[in-house]
Amino acid sequence: QVQLVESGGGLVQAGGSLRLSCTASGRTFSDYPMGWFRQPPGKEREFVAYISPISPFVTDYADSVKGRFTISRDNAKNTMSLQMNSLEPEDTAVYYCAAYRSGTYNWAPSYDYWGQGTQVTVSS
Numbered sequence: 001q002v003q004l005v006e007s008g009g010g011l012v013q014a015g016g017s018l019r020l021s022c023t024a025s026g027r028t029f030s031d032y033p034m035g036w037f038r039q040p041p042g043k044e045r046e047f048v049a050y051i052s053p054i055s056p057f058v059t060d061y062a063d064s065v066k067g068r069f070t071i072s073r074d075n076a077k078n079t080m081s082l083q084m085n086s087l088e089p090e091d092t093a094v095y096y097c098a099a100y101r102s103g104t105y106n107w108a109p110s111y112d113y114w115g116q117g118t119q120v121t122v123s124s
Helices: 027-031
Strands: 004-007 010-013 018-022 035-041 045-050 059-061 068-072 079-084 093-100 109-112 120-124
Touching: 004 093, 018 035, 018 120, 035 068, 035 079, 045 068, 045 079, 059 068, 059 079, 079 093
Parallel strands: 010 120
Antiparallel strands: 004 018, 018 079, 035 045, 035 093, 045 059, 068 079, 093 109, 093 120
């Protein structure tokens, strides 16, 4: 099992960049594929990015963020990151990191463990 805590959210202007971090509690971190999800105001949680457990890392992204966002992880430090570039107002959401269990990796029910979320707000 793993406990997750996100950090790095904040307010940024459109076109700017932000880097989110997710810190895991224990040594089992490297056992889990990981993902980032987000929940815009008034909308359902949606998939953002996925990364496999160990190197060489396999990654995937939602079409809406592909080419702008980059997911990474450092298993030695029990951390995962989401580098967000060219941010748009539509990226405004609470962002969550999550640990995968089984199922389709771009759907939230496939993930067992979730962080508390961190707010990202992108102004026009």
